[in-house]
Amino acid sequence: MARGEAGSKRKRVSAIHAQIPGGSYFPEAPTCATYTDMPNKPNFYAGGMLDRVSALRKDQSWIDARRAAAETRIVPVWRAQNFMLGDLEAPQAGLLTMADLPEEAEYFLLGLNGETAYFAVDLSDLEDPATHPSFAGRGSFADLRSFGPLLGHDEGNILAYARGLTWWHSRHRFCGVCGHPTVSAEAGHVRRCTNPDCATSHFPRTDPAVIMLVHDGDRCLLGRQPRFPPGMYSTLAGFVEPGESLEGAVAREVFEESNIRVGEVTYHSSQPWPFPSSLMLGFHAVATTTDIRTEQDELEDAQWFTRSQILNWEEGGPYRLPRADSISRRLIEDWLHG
Numbered sequence: 001m002a003r004g005e006a007g008s009k010r011k012r013v014s015a016i017h018a019q020i021p022g023g024s025y026f027p028e029a030p031t032c033a034t035y036t037d038m039p040n041k042p043n044f045y046a047g048g049m050l051d052r053v054s055a056l057r058k059d060q061s062w063i064d065a066r067r068a069a070a071e072t073r074i075v076p077v078w079r080a081q082n083f084m085l086g087d088l089e090a091p092q093a094g095l096l097t098m099a100d101l102p103e104e105a106e107y108f109l110l111g112l113n114g115e116t117a118y119f120a121v122d123l124s125d126l127e128d129p130a131t132h133p134s135f136a137g138r139g140s141f142a143d144l145r146s147f148g149p150l151l152g153h154d155e156g157n158i159l160a161y162a163r164g165l166t167w168w169h170s171r172h173r174f175c176g177v178c179g180h181p182t183v184s185a186e187a188g189h190v191r192r193c194t195n196p197d198c199a200t201s202h203f204p205r206t207d208p209a210v211i212m213l214v215h216d217g218d219r220c221l222l223g224r225q226p227r228f229p230p231g232m233y234s235t236l237a238g239f240v241e242p243g244e245s246l247e248g249a250v251a252r253e254v255f256e257e258s259n260i261r262v263g264e265v266t267y268h269s270s271q272p273w274p275f276p277s278s279l280m281l282g283f284h285a286v287a288t289t290t291d292i293r294t295e296q297d298e299l300e301d302a303q304w305f306t307r308s309q310i311l312n313w314e315e316g317g318p319y320r321l322p323r324a325d326s327i328s329r330r331l332i333e334d335w336l337h338g
């Protein structure tokens with residue numbers, strides 16, 4: 001039975017009756033629902049064990065005490081790369097202590113695990129961390145996507161969180177209102193404009209993006225972008241635009257990329273994707289049309305695939321699924337085995 005049909009355990013949360021002048025993405029007035037039987041398996045980089053203690057971030061004396069505590073752990077980031085111990089065969093998150101690191105660097109509080117505080121630090125000013133005494137011979141900096149799938153979920157979440165927060169700081173050094181420099185405040189969860197006549201507070205940003213497994217019950221719609229590895233087909237995805245609902249973005253993106261219209265849109269789960277600053281919001285969507293067209297630049301191909309076709313894709317064959325740590329893979333796997 002297809003997800004979203006009668007009998008599935010879900011809760012109807014809203015109904016859309018869209019009548020958009022000049023053409024609607026919703027010719028059949030779709031509904032949006034969310035599962036109530038969500039599997040409790042977290043997505044990669046989601047979950048996480050940290051208490052973000054948002055009230056304590058404002059307490060500078062508490063922050064200073066946590067920074068000085070011997071048990072505090074530091075999550076270094078260098079030019080958007082995370083510190084990794086071991087090698088790509090058996091990586092571990094590179095967590096250091098304050099004794100290992102320069103006192104004068106900016107530290108951003110990630111949260112608490114029990115009594116242990118975790119801070120991120122951006123060391124991008126170092127020319128070559130491999131020769132710095134804090135890191136030489138201890139590990140290496142690498143793109144989280146190259147080793148994240150081999151980490152535990154908690155470690156993966158902390159490293160992704162540190163990457164996302166340090167990236168935001170690096171891109172918001174100046175006030176978008178008046179152009180003056182900004183400074184970090186509240187342990188790194190605000191940047192304040194230094195112009196006293198402006199004094200705007202800027203908060204960390206996350207860009208919502210929808211990603212959706214479109215299906216008609218027996219077949220699912222997968223596409224490929226020219227930049228994908230050879231043979232890889234994935235779910236469709238796109239950014240939510242201003243003034244748009246999530247279900248509206250799902251329907252628009254699917255139509256724009258494939259010419260397929262969708263009816264019921266069902267929320268599945270979400271995944272932080274700090275590459276550099278997205279939150280991926282996963283959906284299953286029921287197709288109401290079948291004629292695929294990919295005239296726009298985004299996709300070079302899109303096809304309908306049956307469950308048995310995908311389940312019989314072989315290693316080294318012409319088709320392959322997306323990477324194991326992607327929510328796309330999760331959406332496909334849950335549909336295949338649902």
Ligand SMILES: [Zn+2]
Nearest residue numbers: 175178193198
């Ligand atoms: Zn300003």
